[in-house]
Amino acid sequence: MEGKRILYVTTEMTPYFPENPMSSQALDLPKVMQSNGADVRIFMPRFGAINERRHQLHEVIRLSGMNMIVNDLDQPLIIKVASVPGERLQVYFIDNEEYFKRKDVYDTDGVLCSDNDERAIFFAKGVLETVKKLNWKPDVVHVMGWMSSLVPTYLKEYYSDDPFFQDAKVVVSLFDNGFEGELDNQLVEKLAFDQVDGKIKQYLEKPTHLGMIQASLEYADAVAKGEEVIPQDVKEYIESKNILLLDFCEKEQSKEVYNTFYTEEVMNSN
Numbered sequence: 001m002e003g004k005r006i007l008y009v010t011t012e013m014t015p016y017f018p019e020n021p022m023s024s025q026a027l028d029l030p031k032v033m034q035s036n037g038a039d040v041r042i043f044m045p046r047f048g049a050i051n052e053r054r055h056q057l058h059e060v061i062r063l064s065g066m067n068m069i070v071n072d073l074d075q076p077l078i079i080k081v082a083s084v085p086g087e088r089l090q091v092y093f094i095d096n097e098e099y100f101k102r103k104d105v106y107d108t109d110g111v112l113c114s115d116n117d118e119r120a121i122f123f124a125k126g127v128l129e130t131v132k133k134l135n136w137k138p139d140v141v142h143v144m145g146w147m148s149s150l151v152p153t154y155l156k157e158y159y160s161d162d163p164f165f166q167d168a169k170v171v172v173s174l175f176d177n178g179f180e181g182e183l184d185n186q187l188v189e190k191l192a193f194d195q196v197d198g199k200i201k202q203y204l205e206k207p208t209h210l211g212m213i214q215a216s217l218e219y220a221d222a223v224a225k226g227e228e229v230i231p232q233d234v235k236e237y238i239e240s241k242n243i244l245l246l247d248f249c250e251k252e253q254s255k256e257v258y259n260t261f262y263t264e265e266v267m268n269s270n
Contacts, residue, residue, distance in 0.1 A: 002037035004262070006030070007138035007168075009043050009127055011145025013091065015084070016050045021227035022144055022175045024251075029142075030089055032255040033262075041136060043127045045119070045147065046080055046093035048103045057082045057093060063133055068096075068125045070118050071190040075099070077126050094126040106147070106179060116147070117183040117207060121190060124150040125158070132164055140266060142171040144226060146179070146209055149216035150191075156219040157196045169266050172216050173226040174234060178209040210234060217243060221269040224261070244269060 013026035030040045046057070063079040078095035094100070099119045107113060128151070131138065143151050152170045159165045184190075187207045191197055200215040210233045217223060223238060225248040238245060244265055249257045 003039070004139045004267075005039045005041075005136065006033055006140045006142060006262070007041050007043070007127075007131060007136075009141065009143045009148045009151050011044060011147045013042065013044050016044070016055055016082075016091070020177075022173075022177060025173065025226050026144055027084065027087075027089075028251055029254060029258060031087060033258065034089065036255065036259045038262075040089070041131070041134075041138075042089065042091045043130070044091060044093060045123055046078075046095035046100050047105050048101050049105055050093075052080070055082050060092075063092075063130055066129060066133070068122050068129070069193075070121050070125075071186075071193060075122055077122075077129070079126075079130055092130065094123050094130070096122060096126075099123075112179060112181055112183065114184065117187040117190065120147050120150045120183075120212075121194075123147060124154045125194075127151060128154055128159060128165070137164055138168050140169050140171060140262060141165075142173065143216060144173045145175065145177065146212045146216075149212045152216050152219040153191075153196055153200050154194075157198050157200075158194055169221045169269060170219055171222045171224060171262075171266055172213075172220045173224045174213065174230045174238075175226045176229050176231060178231045178234075181208075183207040183212070210237065213237070217241070222246065222261070222266045224258075 008030050010026035012023040014023045017023040034040050057080045060079045060081050066077045067074040068077050075096050080093040082091050099122055155165050188204050199218050203211040203214040213234050222244040224246040228248045246261050
């Protein structure tokens with residue numbers, strides 16, 4: 001991937017989150033691909049659980065100030081950035097007082113946050129608008145975590161006529177981080193406000209975890225197992241579709257495995 005640009009969009013990442021398969025891979029994979037000569041950028045939500053002082057986050061004024069419209073309401077976009085200690089990597093954080101200031105990440109005492117659907121919309125739009133503002137055109141957009149699952153949809157529907165993202169390939173990593181229940185049942189209507197109501201509508205009439213994953217896979221050029229065990233319903237869905245799948249590999253193998261995966265399979269996919 002020498003000279004290629006890879007955009008990583010993740011919900012969790014160490015050291016900003018406790019270590020788990022997703023948060024670890026969200027750090028390890030950009031590191032190994034950067035060592036392979038790729039130009040990488042990493043985006044994640046600035047959840048209130050992240051200690052800004054400890055991790056030395058600071059606002060990027062030149063990137064902040066845009067408003068993202070979510071369900072006909074203007075929501076200010078704040079961009080913060082931090083450097084990963086000991087690495088040549090920067091992480092961009094999507095922030096907003098309404099959606100991400102609270103300490104709760106996905107739920108409160110086991111009950112899903114009622115605005116998780118709008119948080120996912122805001123995050124997807126915020127990432128892609130910021131990348132455009134950076135004038136950094138990605139060759140690959142690699143998505144991790146269900147709250148990032150609307151990124152492929154916005155990339156391929158909302159920006160379908162925008163040449164900036166026209167040639168970008170989409171990879172979705174899957175993890176065993178599902179949720180019980182459903183997101184707001186007005187999600188389809190909220191997406192329709194952005195004219196995002198194409199192929200994914202069938203999956204989001206009842207926005208379960210499986211539905212969100214199905215929506216992300218609708219526009220994926222390839223899928224990667226981020227950990228050995230993924231939810232059974234997701235596994236069965238992938239097996240029923242003709243989707244290019246990279247099996248789980250250990251960290252020690254990832255440099256060679258993912259370099260081959262990106263260069264020989266993802267970049268050449270139709």
